[in-house]
Amino acid sequence: MIALVARRLLQSLFVMAMVSLLAFTLFRFVGDPVAQMVGQETSLEDQARLRASLGLDDPVITQYANFVGNLLSGEFGYSYRTRQPIGEMILSRMPATFELGLASLAISLLLGIPAGIYTAIRRGGVVANLILVVTLIGVSVPTFVIGIFLIYVFGVELGWLPTFGRGDTVQIGWWKTSFLTLDGWRSLLLPALTLGVYQLTLTMRLVRSEMRHVLKTDYIRFARARGIDARALYLGHALKNTLVPVITIVGLQFGGVIAFSIVTEAVFQWPGLGLLFLDSIRYVDIPVMSVYLVLIALLFVIINLIVDVLYAVIDPRVRLGDA
Amino acid sequence: MVPDASNETLPETLLEIRDLTVTFASRFGKQTAIENIDMDVRRGEIVGLVGESGAGKSTIGAAINGLLPGTGRITGGTVTLSGERLDILSEASLHRLRGDRISMIFQDPQTSLNPLMRIGEQLIETIRQHRDCREEEARSLAIALLEDTGIADAATRMSAWPHQFSGGMRQRVVIALALCTEPELITADEPTTALDVSIQKQILALIRRLADERQVGIILITHDIGVIAEISDRVVVLRHGQVKERGITARVLGQPEDSYTRSLMAAVPRMDRKLERFRGIVEAVDTDAAATRRGPSARASSGAAGKPLWRVSGASATAASDWLLGESNERSAVHDPILSLRHVDVIFDASPGYLFGLGRRPGVRALDDVSFDVAAGSVLGLVGESGSGKSTLAKTITGLVTPTRGTLHFDGQVLPSGRARSRSHPSRRRIQMIFQDPFSSLNERHSVESILIEPLREYDQAGTRVERRRLAASVLELVGLPQRALLRYPHQFSGGQRQRIAVARALLARPELLVADEPTSALDVSVQAQILNLLKDLQSTFGLSMLFISHNLAVVRQMADRIVVLKQGQRVEYGASEAFFESPVSAYGRELLRETPSLALLDAPPRR
């Protein structure tokens, strides 16, 4: 078990190293940092001095080492576009994305898992087929179309819910939360739904597929032959075995949520990290791009690690090794 | 049936099956799996259901339980358990019955247990499902059951996970699970097929004891006649979904009346003496099983209806013979022994570790100082149970595995091993292999023709496409398949036919040494006999040397001139085959002979 965790940690470190290298390359070699920072009139000598002070004349290895050092100590540099420290920008926008992600993940899991189980067990019923059709559409409709549709129906036609921004938020320390105000919840609802629908359908389809596989196994047949009743069979035996592979995907989904939040934030003008990244792409704001890259990779790596550990905890075969 | 001399009252009839018919709906239309089956099982009695694949044995077992898969339905007849009709019960009533009165055991202990639940939990859950009791009571019952099925240290093992048990132990747990609901009838579907011979014997003894002590009726479904002979009281012989013969085991197996049963018994390899060939087996038994299911029109197109046969010009079995013999005339100059192994070691997965000895592994020793010779033109049998290293040995000889130590010599010259053996080394052609699983040894996406001409291409044995086709068709005929098979794909053939194709492929390289790795283990008994006959004929006609690997002693006895016995990678016996079977030198050899269920039991006095 320790060996397993150690190995995964090493792998994670490797991945992070690679990503940081990528981010550094991006940062240093795409576009000219100096040109971005100066106006038309800056003299050549001033440009040269700037270049030296930024360390751009140092050997590449040194620059890379500095880059990594800065990252690790939280020094993220400055945005080309807004001239603000990137660290601050990220901190101020992180709560928005995080809460959005949490809300949509909740929707996805709380609805998706039961729906998946239901459609795996009840094959061919009217309700099951209806759910399947809905999820098929959910997987196929692009997030932004869902968003637009929801805005139109609930925001414009019915006027029930706000269509952009976070509404009222409460600040706790540096964290601005939407969860503590009604207006916050109202503003959160549509974006969370938009983001959540896609995740929901993915979850549901996965749970359904895994459960169907499990239900065909010998040990389920044997349990049925022993007379174990349906409820214990499905919710006890089958479910436990289904959830094992589902955990991986759920973990990855959290990452997917972060990714797709870009689109949702764009549609709803939700002031989160995704919108930040999008703007940085549009304006070729390299420092922000590279920091975002590293952060997201870190998030994924951590999630993967947690998932692997969870796997070991739940599946005795992984934990104890083979006999 | 022979009246009982002792005049005991026969135990009451537990299960009565009359005229049972089961059909499945498939894309070929309705198919009858079993037809007009009559069968009885009495309390404390073991009734064997024996037949080859597709006979319908498992279908009967599933029908009794109401667990027919997919589209299967009982379309005729009755199933009565202690006077109560089972076939007309609703699913809900059937479900209550399951476990309570009827239980079932499946073949593979590996997949029969939920890997995420401890043994104890699975037992306790089943017990409490069927009787109202507290957990402690259920727990002590479970422990008692585990002890009864021979699991030592039962109390501690209750909290173990399934994967922590060996195959035999797992099957004991499965049996305990089936018993814990105190059923009247148990259906055991191939309960020992996945186990080693010695474990098999123990499990069979366990089943026998349980039947006697608890007066449970047991239906034992298997294709292995030795198992039937070992513990069953009466037997029902099935073929293509119909009962061919039934009666007391000793009588049916000893003096069979039905022609199919007779040919079946003739096909079983005998342990007591070596026959030159298997005689009296029905040649037509090895039909295209799929075609049989598909119906009369498809059967005709396999050539059985007398339509004009498709042929390649100039292709015939004689042509193949001539071509192969032409090679073997040069072969008489081959070195004797043709293959020599000296002090071969194979160690897997040894690793020095990646950081200060972390993760270092000593490795698994698959072969340990193995040495032997294969004499030219003879058959060396290689026997061993699972884990003995037989497959590793085959792979070492054919270059798939590199030995850690030791030398190999082929035809008097050093045989480079593993990666050192270049792809164009002559031994590549001269040593050919026949694999165990006919369903994976042929590439499903290639036509039979392209499978067969591959050796011709690789070894430049025939110049033109026309010539290759002619040779392929000829060898096909030589192994007993129609030439038309060239145009077909593997999935259209049965296991036995595929194995013939595999033999043809090997022959087309014109080899001198054939390594046959369990070539018939996956085949039905009668098909096995035909393939073994084929191998015998080819070997003697063309003077091939053969390394015949099997775990089945009886089969090896029929095939081998000399024998090597492996135990956990070490050579335990080596010498003339008959000498070994008459009187083995080692304790392990004696144990192996003792453990193999043999038909000699049929000569013992009848049980009741």
Added chain:
Amino acid sequence: MSTLLERLRRLGTENEFLYLFLHSRLAMIAATVAVLGMGAAALAPLIAPFDPYDIGSVDILDSLVPPGWTDGGDARFLLGTDDQGRDLWSAILYGTRLSLVVGLSAIVFASVLGVTLGLLAGYLGGRLDAVIMRIADVQLALPAILTALLVDGIARGLLPRDTHDELMLVVLTVAIGLSLWVNFARTARASTFVERQKEYVQAAEVMGVHPLRILLVHILPNILGPLLVILTIDLAVAVLLEATLSFLGVGVPPNQPSLGTLIRTGTEYLFSGEWWIVLFPSLTLVVLIVAVNVLGDFLRDVFDPRLR
């Protein structure tokens, strides 16, 4: 119609795949829709009444005309016009074409790259496998849309302004392709692992067949099933990605609208009542993707040995 179906169905008894296909009404409908859609898109230059890219044929005075059957509509413009005066129906045809071209090219790129690497990793194992899997791990640490955006952003940064627009389509294809190859690689690798254990591969190795031949002639034909599933599903993802990127404004160049771009434009006009610019492209996109997904699901069920 029903007798045609029956005759087709009888054909299907020999080939299992055909059988399952012809008996799944859903799959047949989806396939028909997909084929029709792709056909129409491919023939866009021939069947579209206008060429929306030809600035000469577009008149700004025709802008924001509602669909032909409504009040204020113009019979020339069946589905109305957009803010530039382009005929929506033509724009949709050309847009679908563009989306499909980008999507298909991206998939071809991703599959060739992914399958090659997967085959090699699965068959050769060892160091090569480890390296390829590490790269895949890194790639997997970033979700598809992120990778696509990133490649896009990098290209933007590297290329000067005007060449950038011309090469945009290539960049887009590469961006989407790079974000999807990992799926192909992993599937190919996993399938290759399985096939490698099978005895027909061992038989070929024993015979001394060249490894390249083993990979291409023996193994590849046997792993096509799962790959076909991934291909179909990822095609839907690729089209979705392209639409999303275009919607965000970082996809196709603005003078060559794809469905995503049209939806983006339409969104701006949705709240002022010009609903058609958003609706029709959205519908087209959704129908297309649904059809491809249904086919993908069907294929997945057909090729999944565990479900048989």
